[in-house]
Amino acid sequence: MISTVLDNRRFRSWGGQILLLGGFAALLSWLVSNTVTNLDARGIRVGFDFLWRQANFPISESVLPYNPSDTFLWAYVTGVGNTLAISILAILLSTALGLIVGLARRSQHPLASGVAGVFVTTMRNMPLIVHLLFWYALATTMLPAPRQAYNPLPGVFLSLRGFCIPSIQLDGISIVLIGLVAASTVLAAFLGRRMVAAGRLELRHPLIALLALMALVAAVLTLLLKPGAAVSVPEMKGFNFTGGLRLSPEFAALMLGLVIYTSAFIGEIIRGGIDAVSLGQWEAGRAIGLSERHTLSKIIIPQALRIIIPPMTSQYLSTVKNTTLALAVGYPELGLVVGTVINQTGQAIESIALLLGIFLTISIAVSLFMNWYNARVALVEAR
Numbered sequence: 001m002i003s004t005v006l007d008n009r010r011f012r013s014w015g016g017q018i019l020l021l022g023g024f025a026a027l028l029s030w031l032v033s034n035t036v037t038n039l040d041a042r043g044i045r046v047g048f049d050f051l052w053r054q055a056n057f058p059i060s061e062s063v064l065p066y067n068p069s070d071t072f073l074w075a076y077v078t079g080v081g082n083t084l085a086i087s088i089l090a091i092l093l094s095t096a097l098g099l100i101v102g103l104a105r106r107s108q109h110p111l112a113s114g115v116a117g118v119f120v121t122t123m124r125n126m127p128l129i130v131h132l133l134f135w136y137a138l139a140t141t142m143l144p145a146p147r148q149a150y151n152p153l154p155g156v157f158l159s160l161r162g163f164c165i166p167s168i169q170l171d172g173i174s175i176v177l178i179g180l181v182a183a184s185t186v187l188a189a190f191l192g193r194r195m196v197a198a199g200r201l202e203l204r205h206p207l208i209a210l211l212a213l214m215a216l217v218a219a220v221l222t223l224l225l226k227p228g229a230a231v232s233v234p235e236m237k238g239f240n241f242t243g244g245l246r247l248s249p250e251f252a253a254l255m256l257g258l259v260i261y262t263s264a265f266i267g268e269i270i271r272g273g274i275d276a277v278s279l280g281q282w283e284a285g286r287a288i289g290l291s292e293r294h295t296l297s298k299i300i301i302p303q304a305l306r307i308i309i310p311p312m313t314s315q316y317l318s319t320v321k322n323t324t325l326a327l328a329v330g331y332p333e334l335g336l337v338v339g340t341v342i343n344q345t346g347q348a349i350e351s352i353a354l355l356l357g358i359f360l361t362i363s364i365a366v367s368l369f370m371n372w373y374n375a376r377v378a379l380v381e382a383r
Contacts, residue, residue: 059078146161320366
């Protein structure tokens with residue numbers, strides 16, 4: 001009986017994993033218990049009750065509304081919001097720039113491929129911290145004072161205080177309207193795709209139909225809700241600009257450094273994925289009369305995605321983790337907020353544990369999404 005169970009390969013596999021997990025849990029429990037005991041012996045409080053105390057420190061800029069009278073918990077949430085905003089923007093912009101770089105590397109034009117090659121080689125061999133410090137020094141030393149700000153376009157100003165542009169101020173009804181239009185568009189796209197797949201709907205131009213539906217829904221909701229919006233233009237008052245949208249030098253330096261550095265890696269990933277598709281696919285596209293652009297978009301890219309996505313997932317995860325270097329230029333992302341909270345409260349273990357947990361959660365979410373998308377574009381083999 002025992003030998004039969006032990007000879008079972010599945011039992012050995014699961015049993016080994018359960019024993020390993022149990023041993024790790026026991027070790028972790030011992031470390032936590034020992035740490036708490038030693039800290040209590042030295043009169044150091046342990047726990048997360050500090051999260052509900054008043055923070056009493058400012059955050060220079062944030063995506064979410066924040067006030068020093070808010071709790072430490074909301075300070076953490078604000079830091080997470082900044083980290084997510086930077087991560088999403090950096091991933092989107094670096095992917096777009098990386099696509100251009102990757103295509104330029106494959107160009108038959110010697111100047112385009114040469115410039116792209118120099119860009120990739122230079123950017124990849126410079127540490128990210130050097131990129132950030134370079135752009136931050138450029139933004140804080142080379143630009144003029146606010147009163148002598150560059151004005152390349154009406155309402156656009158560039159100075160030591162940052163990049164000021166016009167913005168649209170929306171009221172609550174406008175925000176609700178945008179949410180309803182977005183939700184209805186996603187629902188319509190999902191249902192339309194299901195109907196097309198089932199053969200109950202035929203659309204020659206699905207994108208045009210979707211845009212028309214968005215415009216129709218927006219027009220109807222606008223008539224019903226009557227939202228209000230106003231354009232805010234930056235104006236010089238006193239020693240600084242008021243109104244509009246201001247992008248700080250810290251934010252600009254962080255975005256430029258992250259996007260330029262990451263796009264060099266993404267460009268090589270895209271170039272490698274396209275080059276991995278056999279030349280016969282290009283010849284097949286030409287044989288049926290497709291242009292180079294249509295061959296690339298309709299035949300090559302869909303096949304290259306199966307090669308591009310796995311390394312791209314790793315690069316996206318690295319981009320999320322690289323946002324912690326924002327503290328080098330003073331942008332208040334999660335790492336800087338955690339450091340400030342530790343200085344204020346002394347709760348280092350709890351704060352670091354929260355930092356690790358939050359980044360682990362974000363990384364797992366990115367991995368799950370990319371794995372899902374990878375499964376969507378993967379080849380299905382007949383069995």
